[in-house]
Amino acid sequence: MNTRLAVATHILTFIATQGGQPATSELIASSVNTNPALVRRLLSQLAKAGLTTSQMGSGGGALLACPADQITLLDVYHAIDDNNAVFALHDQPNPQCPVGRVINTVLKGRIAAAEQAMQKQLSTTTIADMASGVAAENRKRA
Amino acid sequence: MNTRLAVATHILTFIATQGGQPATSELIASSVNTNPALVRRLLSQLAKAGLTTSQMGSGGGALLACPADQITLLDVYHAIDDNNAVFALHDQPNPQCPVGRVINTVLKGRIAAAEQAMQKQLSTTTIADMASGVAAENRKRA
């Protein structure tokens, strides 16, 4: 139960609202309410996944590497965690026991199905959806 | 990414294969390959959720509190964790920022949808399915 997906999505949504202007890690950090190093760490992972690019030096910052409507929350989910497993199988159940011997084989498929259902749902939301959702919510509150 | 769902499911599947005989925490622990106290801790949570009962004293052990085909992996998932959140929202984004002010409101619904999709999939598998899956896998290997 970590906040990395939430923060990474916040970061991308923030950049998407900047109209093509590079966003510094300090500016993003002030929106997220954390420190710039954490933002840069996440941006580094997003960049490796091809979701963002960074301009070094003065006047630099982070930009989206592709259109906001082509980045889904599933892309973000994959970017922030190599492992991407909600559930883990337990190590080395007893091979002498009829249940222990095969439980992980049986469980593996069921757990994978559950995680895939979640991932499929994540893929239905894009960063563009997030940005328009943010705009709509702000209008509602105005 | 913890193993509690896997171990709890293992425990229930193991009990389901015992043909109504109470299973001691030591016996279960030897199948899971962990120690009895951990098994008892999980059994305590399963009992609170109404999935198992325990017989104290000599000759005692754990039993299913309802038929195996009426216990789903979603029931197990709910039993082992009060919180049941795969993702967390980040605390206190900046209320001065148009994005930070509303991001959690927008994110909350998307994350909830993803978790619900996962839960719905978990609810399609019962402990009876697990037990028959284990039996089938053992036949395949024989």
Next chain:
DNA sequence: TATATCTGTAACAGAAATAGATACACATAT
């Protein structure tokens, strides 16, 4: 009744993950 068995639960320690914070080399615009 006495004893062995077994549960329920508390307490403690080690390992791993998460997040906050500081620091600094490197890149780049002006």
Next chain:
DNA sequence: ATATGTGTATCTATTTCTGTTACAGATATA
């Protein structure tokens, strides 16, 4: 040159998970 800003390493505190020991209480059986 200088200021700005990234990329990355390091350290720490906190939390979570798991393993382990310990012991009071319940119960079957001799």
